Amino acid sequence: MLKRTADQIYETLLKRIVDGNLRPGDSLGEQATAEEFGLSRTPIREALQRLSNAGLAERGSRRAFVVRRMDQSELQDLFEALGELEALVARLAALRMTEIERHALRDVVAEGEAPGVDYEAVNARFHEILRRGARNAMLSSLLDDLHRRTMPWRGAQFRARADRVTSSQAEHRALLEAVLAKDGDLAHLRMREHMAASMRVVSELIGI
Incomplete structure (x- = not known):
């Protein structure tokens, strides 16, 4: 039961970080969090440690957990690694996807251009x-970890910059064309460009 409770707290806090309701530098104090959830500190402490292990929380000046901040070199390294892995995935997907999967990708690209969509x-x-x-x-396992570490910043680009949605839509269309043509090299290149564009916007948003 205790483990399940810690899991639920972790998922709740993770969602708040991913959704942007908790921003880098925001407090994750044990006492305040325990009072909010009406629980003892033990499951709270476990959930916060899991966030720390995932690279999403860190100890602040008073040793209390806060949502993790990143400096320029850390964020660039993270997005560089993510971009390379995503580009490799795009190359393999262009060569290995079934026709049903290619059709699903086409549908998602079209959905992403609908008015009012949750982009x-x-x-x-x-x-x-x-x-x-x-x-x-x-590759999927490695990407899981990097996605968790970059989600707060990747999501912020769409909430803060409406023009980023438009440019991302165009990048998705270019990637789709490469996948439908089964051109692995082009898919690899397009994904690297897509991820580099994300990194540029995130860097501007956090002022690095």
């Missing part, structure tokens, strides 16, 4: 379809 959710599905289509469990 963050559509963007996540777009990348997930490519990841499944690559059919490489090790």
Whole structure:
């Protein structure tokens, strides 16, 4: 029961970070969090430690947990690693996806251009379809970790910059064309460009 409670707290706090309701530098104090959830500090402490292990929380000046901040070099390294893995996934997906999966990718790209759509959710599905289509469990596992570490900053680009949605839509269309043509090299290049564009916007948003 205790483990399940810690899992639920972790998922709740993770969602708040991913949704942007908790921003880098915001407090994750044990006492305040325990009072909010009406629980003892033990499951809270475990959930916060898991966030720390995932690279999403860190100890602040008074040793209390806060949502993790990143400096320029850390964020660049993280996005560089993510971009390379995503590009490899795109290359493999272009060569390995079934026609049904290619059709699903086309549908997601079209959905992402509909008025009023939740573009963050559509963007996540777009990348997930490519990841499944690559059919490489090790790459998928590595991407899980990097996605958790970059989610707060990746989501922020769409909430803060309406023009980023428009440019991302165009990048998705270019990636789709490469996948439909089964051109692995072009898909690799387009994904690297897509991830580099994300990094540029995130850097501008956090002022690095």
